[in-house]
Amino acid sequence: MLIVTFISWQTLTNEVILGIANTAPFSPWSVGYFMSRCMPFLLTGLLFIVHSFFSKKEQLVGKLTKATSAEQSKYMAIHYGAATAAYLLLCFWSIMIASVYCGLIFNFNRFQEFLLPLIITIIPAMLFFMGIGITAESIKSSLIFLVIAGIIVAALLPMPYPFDIIGTQFFAKYPLELENLDPKFYLPMSVILGKSIYSIIGILLIIKGVYPNRKQAKM
Amino acid sequence: MTSLSIFRVELFRLLKDKITLYVMAITVLAPLAGFTVYRPLFSISRTTYLTSTLGTYLANPALAGAIGGAAVFSLLVIIELDKVHRTGTAVLTDTIISPLLANIVRVIAVITIAIIAQIITIILYLPYTSIKSGSVFDIQLYMALYLIFMLPAIIFSILFSASAYQITYRVDLSICIFIAFLVLSLTLWKEKYLLCWVNPAVWILSDDFGNTRLIRTVLYNRLFWCLLLLSLYLISYLCIRIYKKNILGSIKINIKKFYIPIMIVLLFSAGCYSYYAQPFLDHSLAVPLYKDNFTDELVCKSIYVEAMPDIKRGRYYAKTTFNIDNLTGTEKEAMFKINPGYKINSVTANGKPVYFEDKENDEENAKEIMVLLPEDKEIELVMAFGGIPREWNILESGQGLLEIGNNYLYLANEEFSPEPLFCLSSELYSYAEQPFELTADITLPKKLTPVLFGKGTSKLIRENMDGTNSWKLSNDRCLIIVYAADFITQKVNTAGVNIEFYYSAKHKKIMEKAQVGKTLKQVFDYCSEHYGPLYCYSDDNKLKLIQVSAYQGGGYAGGGSSIMDENCFNERSLNDSLKGAGGSEVMAHEIIHQWWGLGYMFNSENLADEWSSEGLTVYTTYRLMKELYGDEYAKANYVDMWEEEVDNYFNNFYIRHPEYLKCLPKKYQDKVNMDLARVRQYCLMPLKILEAEKLVGGEEEMDEILSKIFTGERNPEYPYLDYKEFLNACGLSEEDLNLE
Numbered sequence: 001m002l003i004v005t006f007i008s009w010q011t012l013t014n015e016v017i018l019g020i021a022n023t024a025p026f027s028p029w030s031v032g033y034f035m036s037r038c039m040p041f042l043l044t045g046l047l048f049i050v051h052s053f054f055s056k057k058e059q060l061v062g063k064l065t066k067a068t069s070a071e072q073s074k075y076m077a078i079h080y081g082a083a084t085a086a087y088l089l090l091c092f093w094s095i096m097i098a099s100v101y102c103g104l105i106f107n108f109n110r111f112q113e114f115l116l117p118l119i120i121t122i123i124p125a126m127l128f129f130m131g132i133g134i135t136a137e138s139i140k141s142s143l144i145f146l147v148i149a150g151i152i153v154a155a156l157l158p159m160p161y162p163f164d165i166i167g168t169q170f171f172a173k174y175p176l177e178l179e180n181l182d183p184k185f186y187l188p189m190s191v192i193l194g195k196s197i198y199s200i201i202g203i204l205l206i207i208k209g210v211y212p213n214r215k216q217a218k219m
Numbered sequence: 220m221t222s223l224s225i226f227r228v229e230l231f232r233l234l235k236d237k238i239t240l241y242v243m244a245i246t247v248l249a250p251l252a253g254f255t256v257y258r259p260l261f262s263i264s265r266t267t268y269l270t271s272t273l274g275t276y277l278a279n280p281a282l283a284g285a286i287g288g289a290a291v292f293s294l295l296v297i298i299e300l301d302k303v304h305r306t307g308t309a310v311l312t313d314t315i316i317s318p319l320l321a322n323i324v325r326v327i328a329v330i331t332i333a334i335i336a337q338i339i340t341i342i343l344y345l346p347y348t349s350i351k352s353g354s355v356f357d358i359q360l361y362m363a364l365y366l367i368f369m370l371p372a373i374i375f376s377i378l379f380s381a382s383a384y385q386i387t388y389r390v391d392l393s394i395c396i397f398i399a400f401l402v403l404s405l406t407l408w409k410e411k412y413l414l415c416w417v418n419p420a421v422w423i424l425s426d427d428f429g430n431t432r433l434i435r436t437v438l439y440n441r442l443f444w445c446l447l448l449l450s451l452y453l454i455s456y457l458c459i460r461i462y463k464k465n466i467l468g469s470i471k472i473n474i475k476k477f478y479i480p481i482m483i484v485l486l487f488s489a490g491c492y493s494y495y496a497q498p499f500l501d502h503s504l505a506v507p508l509y510k511d512n513f514t515d516e517l518v519c520k521s522i523y524v525e526a527m528p529d530i531k532r533g534r535y536y537a538k539t540t541f542n543i544d545n546l547t548g549t550e551k552e553a554m555f556k557i558n559p560g561y562k563i564n565s566v567t568a569n570g571k572p573v574y575f576e577d578k579e580n581d582e583e584n585a586k587e588i589m590v591l592l593p594e595d596k597e598i599e600l601v602m603a604f605g606g607i608p609r610e611w612n613i614l615e616s617g618q619g620l621l622e623i624g625n626n627y628l629y630l631a632n633e634e635f636s637p638e639p640l641f642c643l644s645s646e647l648y649s650y651a652e653q654p655f656e657l658t659a660d661i662t663l664p665k666k667l668t669p670v671l672f673g674k675g676t677s678k679l680i681r682e683n684m685d686g687t688n689s690w691k692l693s694n695d696r697c698l699i700i701v702y703a704a705d706f707i708t709q710k711v712n713t714a715g716v717n718i719e720f721y722y723s724a725k726h727k728k729i730m731e732k733a734q735v736g737k738t739l740k741q742v743f744d745y746c747s748e749h750y751g752p753l754y755c756y757s758d759d760n761k762l763k764l765i766q767v768s769a770y771q772g773g774g775y776a777g778g779g780s781s782i783m784d785e786n787c788f789n790e791r792s793l794n795d796s797l798k799g800a801g802g803s804e805v806m807a808h809e810i811i812h813q814w815w816g817l818g819y820m821f822n823s824e825n826l827a828d829e830w831s832s833e834g835l836t837v838y839t840t841y842r843l844m845k846e847l848y849g850d851e852y853a854k855a856n857y858v859d860m861w862e863e864e865v866d867n868y869f870n871n872f873y874i875r876h877p878e879y880l881k882c883l884p885k886k887y888q889d890k891v892n893m894d895l896a897r898v899r900q901y902c903l904m905p906l907k908i909l910e911a912e913k914l915v916g917g918e919e920e921m922d923e924i925l926s927k928i929f930t931g932e933r934n935p936e937y938p939y940l941d942y943k944e945f946l947n948a949c950g951l952s953e954e955d956l957n958l959e
Contacts, residue, residue, distance in 0.1 A: 010256065017887050018894060019872035024879070106882055181870055 004041055004090050008097045011037045016098075021175035026102040028185035032117030033171035038094045039125055040155045040166070044148050046087040046126065047133045051144045053079050054137040076210045080134070084126065091122050117185055121167045124195040124202070128165060131205025138209065162194030222324065225316060229328040238298065242291045243336040246373070249287025250344060253280030261422040261617075263769075263786040267897060271769055272790060274424040276351045277361060281368040282418055284340060286405075288333070288369060289376035289417050293397045296329045296377045300384045319459050319473065326381045326452075333373045341365050353790070355426040355725055363434055371441045372417045376401075378448040382455035386466070410616045412436055413494055416444045420616040427723035427785050428704055428768035429626030433619035435533055436499050443497075446490035453483045499618060501559035501609040503581040512554040512640035517592070518544040522697055524636045524659035527605075533623045535561075536605030539636045543598045555588045555602070555637040560609035567601045568593050584611035585633050587640070608634045619770040625664055627768055628703035631672075635659075635699050642697055659692040663703055670721050670765055672700035673778040702767055702782075713740040714747035715760055722766040722788070729790055733806040739764075742810040745843045749922045750814055751930040753781070764813075776817050783809070796860070797901040799840055808840045815839065819929055819940045828896070830942040834904030835925070841905065842918070858909065861902040868898045869959060907956040911949050914956075924948050 011034055020030040052058065053076075066072060095118060102108040129151060136143035155166045164170050170191060175183050233239045259282055260274040270279075300322060303309040312321060341362065349356045379400055383393040401417060408414035419437040424430055457473045457480075458466050474480060520542045527536040545551055557563075559581045566575040571593075578587040592598055608621045608630070622629050632638060636659070663669060665686050669677045675694035682688050692699065707727055709720040718739055722730055747753075753762065753776070763780040771784040786792070787809045799805035815821070816832030837857075845853035873880040873891055880888055912921040928940065928948050946952060 013887065017883070018891060022867070022870040022872055024872050024876070105884070106879060181875070182872075 001090065001093060004038065004094055005097065007038055007041050008094045012098060012101050021172055023175055023182055026106050026108040027182065028113050028117045029171050029175050031098060031114045032121055032167060034098050035094065035118055035121045036167035036171055039121065040151050042087060042090050043125060043129050043151050045090060046083060046130060047144055047148055049083040049086055050130060050133045050137060054141050073210050080130070080206060080210065087126060120187065120195055124199045125165050127202030127206065128198040131202035134209035135205050161188070162190040165198055222320065225320065226324050226328060229324050230331055233328055233332055239295065239332060242295045243332065245291045246284065246288040246336040247340045247343060250280035250284035250340060252287065253283030257283040259418060260424065269789065269791060271424050271426045271786060272352050272355050273360065273426050276348045277364055278421055278424045280344065281364045282421065285369040285372035285417055288336065288373040289401065292329065292333050292373050293376040293380040296326060296380050297384050297390055297393045299325050299329060300381060301390050318461055319456065322385060322459055323456070326377060329377050330374055333377060334370065337365065337370045354728055360430060367434065367437055367441060368419055375416050375444050375448055378452045382451045385455035386458045388460065412615050412618060413440055413443050413497060420618065422617045423769045425769045425785065427725040429622055429624045430619065431533060431624030432622045436618050439497060439499065443490060443493045446486050446493060450483050450486035450490060453479055453486065498560065498607045499609060500612045500615060501581040501584055503584055503612050514641045516547045517551060517553055517641045518546065519639045519642050519697060520544065521656040522636065526635065526659050526661040528623050528628060530623060530625055530664060534605060534607050535623055535630060537636060538601060538603045541600040541639060543592065543600055545592055545594065545596055545598055549594050551592045553590050553592050554640040555590065556585045556633045556640050557588055557604065557637045558608045558634045559584065559586045561604045561606045563588055564603040564605065566590055568598050569595055588637060602637055604637070622768060622770065626704065628663065628667060628701065629768065631700040632698045635701060639697055655695055655697055657694040657697055657699055659699065660689065661692060662687050662689045666705045667703040668706045669701050669703040670706060670763065672702070672780045672782065675699060702765055709736050711736055711739045713743045716743060717761045718743065718764060720764040723785065726766070726788060729788060729793065733793060734803040735806060738803050738806045739810060741843065741847065742807050745846065746811060746814050746839065750926050753813055774817055781813055781817065797897065798837070804840060804844060807843060808836055811836045811839045814929060820938060821940055829899035829904045831900045833900040834908055837901055837905040838908040861906045864898050864902040865906055865958065868895065868903065871895065903958065906958055910956050910958065911951055914951060915949050
């Protein structure tokens with residue numbers, strides 16, 4: 001939480017305050033950019049939580065929990081739900097910092113405008129990387145660190161908008177390509193498609209993680 | 220168990236502890252903050268953060284590491300000292316080992332771990348720092364900065380925190396006291412070079428010319444704190460609770476070790492003495508002291524200086540011989556000005572000792588020496604003096620200029636030799652018109668070449684067997700300014716001027732890449748023809764351009780010389796596309812500042828103002844490139860770029876909505892303005908000047924206007940070119956040049 005607070009504050013005071021892509025610091029574009037800059041840290045936190053579900057301690061305890069009458073899939077679903085809740089709480093904390101910042105400095109209060117850019121930044125990335133992380137853990141525990149490295153690469157490398165899972169490029173550059181200054185927040189079809197594909201892949205991998213092997217689960 | 224075996228056990232126990240490993244990891248990672256969020260070194264650019272290469276990749280990270288390491292090691296030592304009390308095991312351990320021994324062993328073990336963490340840090344950052352620093356990387360400086368800036372800060376934090384705990388036996392109180400100690404150093408004490416223990420007063424680091432003076436001041440700071448904190452630790456040692464007694468009871472027993480109070484008194488006294496006897500800063504007062512000492516009854520005909528710099532110890536010794544005519548026929552007091560750090564060892568006149576008085580009246584980094592001259596008509600006055608030259612106390616947090624080291628030497632005026640004040644006429648603001656000769660002999664390390672500011676010359680007399688060279692310096696004034704470094708000289712004859720450009724050998728590759736010789740010729744030809752010659756040429760049309768240390772903090776010109784500090788040729792600055800389309804064009808830009816910025820200074824209301832020396836300099840660079848490479852090239856690399864940046868600038872949210880800029884806290888308003896200032900100064904103003912060019916009738920007309928501005932008479936009380944004067948000269952108003 002301290003790290004997220006620090007990163008949020010640094011991003012707000014060093015980048016967002018200048019206005020992203022010539023838009024206001026409180027525009028949906030700027031807020032989306034702000035969230036995308038926090039995403040690597042939030043997603044890393046999420047993956048560390050997922051990693052803890054596959055730790056040695058968990059595996060030892062797993063022998064006991066698997067012997068109980070509780071369904072493994074429900075047990076795993078609760079675990080992943082808890083991880084999601086923790087991740088969303090941290091996202092909410094970041095959003096709160098940004099909202100208070102915009103509210104206090106600019107007297108801004110139309111926070112509903114932030115909803116769409118925040119959702120398309122937070123949810124697809126969460127689903128995709130969580131699915132990848134669970135899959136990586138089920139193969140080999142240390143692969144999770146490769147996934148974390150992948151998040152950092154995805155955040156730093158310039159990518160075409162449909163592939164930009166983190167979203168930094170999209171929020172920083174797309175408004176400059178539009179004709180008007182201060183354009184309304186708008187998602188091109190290619191970006192919607194890209195985010196949807198990432199989300200579907202993520203959901204499928206999470207489901208596979210929850211129901212790893214139906215035969216084994218029944219046994 | 221012996222102390223050593225206890226120490227070994229404690230050390231290995233700590234190394235296996237997770238908290239210790241986290242503390243070490245944070246210490247090793249802390250320098251990373253110096254690349255981004257914590258950059259205490261002064262920025263040489265007004266519009267973006269830019270410091271020297273070594274400042275960027277070495278000093279800032281070392282300073283960040285110092286703070287990070289100090290904070291976490293402070294916590295570690297407090298936690299470790301409190302562990303036995305927190306867990307209730309002190310009743311057991313105290314029966315085996317004396318708590319006095321146990322505590323001291325723990326502290327030494329934590330210090331040892333700090334040293335290990337420091338070694339890991341040094342090894343880890345070495346490849347990156349050496350690659351990024353390139354040709355200016357110096358392994359000795361690298362080691363010195365980490366071992367003098369970072370490691371002592373961590374050790375001081377351990378000693379202080381351990382002392383706080385041993386006195387209070389409270390974790391919360393100890394942490395609060397430490398935080399206060401840390402915050403004091405970072406805030407109230409940051410301008411006091413001796414008091415800032417965690418953030419030594421470093422404002423810049425020289426890439427090319429050495430940093431010996433600065434390192435010495437920081438070493439002195441470390442000595443002061445070492446003495447003080449050791450005495451504090453020993454005081455706290457007396458307070459270690461034993462036999463379940465309270466603090467006073469424990470002191471009564473512990474003080475029986477008589478050597479400890481003796482050591483406390485000695486260390487504390489030594490610490491206080493080191494504070495008051497610091498040798499680097501003078502004691503200049505804010506009020507002016509000196510009267511006009513000019514008299515035509517004393518005539519100084521010549522000066523000879525036997526200069527003996529002590530490179531190893533950073534000191535300067537000399538013997539100056541003045542040939543003076545005393546026209547009064549009686550004894551006469553003569554006043555001399557000298558650096559406050561020097562001690563006059565002896566003064567003789569015609570071989571006989573004479574009375575002299577060191578007034579110790581430091582003012583503007585000099586002090587007066589009164590010498591009672593005998594009644595003889597012709598006097599050979601010999602003054603022997605020396606010591607560590609002191610810097611002006613108003614620049615306490617910006618020291619480093621008076622370098623006497625293996626890589627660089629700078630001595631100016633009364634730092635080189637006493638200045639005879641009876642020669643200076645305050646009414647005329649100049650020295651009395653009389654023929655004069657100053658000569659000096661100086662021996663320097665082989666690689667240093669002395670260059671004199673002004674018309675003075677230096678000649679190599681002898682190469683000595685001990686790796687030094689002896690030089691003869693001569694000047695036609697009674698003052699001398701010497702720069703000595705590993706200079707490369709580039710001679711260029713152009714526009715009727717013989718230019719000698721002296722720059723550091725370390726900068727050779729960068730200068731060659733930027734084609735400095737060719738660029739010099741092009742700039743001087745162009746600017747002299749279009750605007751007029753620089754006023755600082757000597758009478759025989761010679762000009763010395765001297766690249767000097769970053770500690771000079773800028774440049775100045777006059778009497779046949781012009782100096783530019785090394786940051787004008789900073790490698791990252793030479794890649795700045797807003798100054799020019801390539802290294803050699805940026806080099807041209809920097810040299811053009813000799814006309815716009817130095818030849819004619821600029822004044823603007825604030826730092827974010829669009830009017831600055833950059834506008835005319837960028838415009839002139841564009842005009843030069845147009846002449847050299849054609850209209851298309853100049854338009855593509857200058858005008859088009861300006862227009863693109865300015866379009867973006869006018870699209871900026873705060874430019875379109877200035878009411879929101881006013882909502883921001885002042886700190887962020889300044890930040891936004893500084894970010895936008897770069898485009899205003901480097902793109903918007905050149906476009907306005909280009910527009911002015913069109914409105915006044917074309918390039919020739921604009922050149923005539925600028926030439927009249929440059930060569931015209933200047934008001935000595937206000938020697939600046941401001942925007943209003945420029946507009947008046949063009950016959951235009953601000954609205955005429957409004958590009959919105």
